Amino acid sequence: MRMITFLLVGLIVHVVFFLSIFDIYFTSPLVHGMTPHATPQAPPSSRLVLVVADGLRADSFFTLLPNGSSRAPYLRSVIEEKGTWGVSHTRVPTESRPGHVALIAGFYEDVSAVAKGWKENPVEFDSVFNETRHTWCWGSPDILPMFAKGASGDHVYTHTYPAEEEDFASTDASRLDTWVFTQVKSFFQSAKSNASLRANLLQDENVFFLHLLGIDTNGHAHRPMSQEYLDNIGLVDTGVAELVSMVEDFFGHDGRTAYVFTSDHGMTNWGSHGAGHPSETLTPLVAWGAGVHNARRATGPQPYSDGFLQDWKLEHLQRVDVNQADIAPLMASLIGVPFPLNSVGILPLLYLNNSEHFKAESMYTNAIQVLEQYKIKMTQKKETTMPFLFTPFDVVLGFVGWTSYVVLVILKTHANLNRNPSVLQQVGEYTVIPPDLHV
Ligand SMILES: [Zn+2]
Known part of the structure; x- marks a missing residue:
């Protein structure tokens, strides 16, 4: 069950990032309506x-x-x-x-x-x-x-x-x-x-x-x-x-x-x-x-x-x-x-x-x-984004967040970092723990 959630989140993250490439690179970066600015000093050439x-x-x-x-x-x-x-x-x-x-x-x-x-x-x-x-x-x-x-x-x-x-x-x-x-x-x-x-x-x-x-x-x-x-x-x-x-x-x-x-x-x-x-x-x-x-x-x-x-x-x-x-x-x-x-x-x-x-x-x-x-x-x-979706971020977390989640899942499933036997029992359904590591 947890593995299905993991795969689903992974799919969504990658689809969103894939679509964002088109939004970032394949739409015109040009905008219009700026005020022209020229140096106020007299120019050197005519x-x-x-x-x-x-x-x-x-x-x-x-x-x-x-x-x-x-x-x-x-x-x-x-x-x-x-x-x-x-x-x-x-x-x-x-x-x-x-x-x-x-x-x-x-x-x-x-x-x-x-x-x-x-x-x-x-x-x-x-x-x-x-x-x-x-x-x-x-x-x-x-x-x-x-x-x-x-x-x-x-x-x-x-x-x-x-x-x-x-x-x-x-x-x-x-x-x-x-x-x-x-x-x-x-x-x-x-x-x-x-x-x-x-x-x-x-x-x-x-x-x-x-x-x-x-x-x-x-x-x-x-x-x-x-x-x-x-x-x-x-x-x-x-x-x-x-x-x-x-x-x-x-x-x-x-x-x-x-x-x-x-x-x-x-x-x-x-x-x-x-x-x-x-x-x-x-x-x-x-x-x-x-x-x-x-x-x-x-x-x-x-x-x-x-x-x-x-x-x-x-x-x-x-x-x-x-x-x-x-x-x-x-x-x-x-x-x-x-x-x-x-x-x-x-x-x-x-x-x-x-x-x-x-x-x-x-x-x-x-x-x-x-x-x-x-x-x-x-x-x-x-103007073109729904108000609650437009958030100027101070820190970019997108892919770092996903990577941290993956690392966490890998650690949880493939390493025994947990020293609490009662919790080990709970995660035991998909974790094989070598007997000599049991405490
Ligand atoms: Zn040429």
Whole structure:
């Protein structure tokens, strides 16, 4: 009889825990209705250029050629002189959509999106782009629309090549990147003679986003060790160098532009991504320009034991790693827009070149912004749960309680810890006690 009770309780506990997995992980963690929070101090930049080299893994980017030169000489010079750099750690699934959502919206992909194919917006979310005055984007039709679709008002502009024409790059995927750089060039060219566009560009709180799909496509087709993949890194580097000089010329070298270069995910040696191997989860991050700290010489040993600093010949420069979602609050802080409402990113302070006062205010704002989500979630849970069932616990006892019960039953049935003969008589119906243990 007691054994039946035991089995029944066990079944109930496991069914409840099993169902709770769906409640915890397979429903959207996103909430709505938070108040936007921006750092009250004046931001260091008026505009930000974000370049995402899709599928670029960290070691392919940072590792030097056998002759000691870099395949990305421009960005290497930024790392050496005027920028802050590190590894951006992505999470699984290492796919383009979740990677971009983490970078631009500051949260890790909603697992409930699995059922919806990762493509369309499964839920509405806020993003750095949505918080800007204007964002202009160039790149793949698989990525850009999700940030325009969710944006309130008409201020996120996308320029994509038609999906069916992605074939134009079938012989050489780096053409996808050339297409983007060419479009951006002609955009700034046209702004010189288009008064209203020019006026919009000269406003603050603007973002320019370049999504470069060439490296990813070349990696899938030829693998990351191929000449195609590696040459594409060089092409992107040259493109970024030209882009920076064009943007600086357009804005009269006003020192108000910040730049962020990174990737959405890496790639395995076999040319795939999606899982959690370091080749997939480690991506490069380089930031420079207005509000970003200059290259710092490393003083003493750095807190990284993975050997990359030596492999990449970067021991002399301070490395600052981030979690991918931290890039969203970094970008928001640089141009002074509210942190994206659903962001769980933590502002990486070492990237900032600003006063201690600014940093303190920004951290405080960041904390309040994350707390807002918790408060809303708590209120929602309270409203949708029956009053007597909603109890905020100080201590979590669920599985520990069950385990203690199991241990107790095992001890009672399989060990003789009881020295009282009268009780032994009572439990005797299912306990065999060796005669020599009787007292
Ligand atoms: Zn991707």
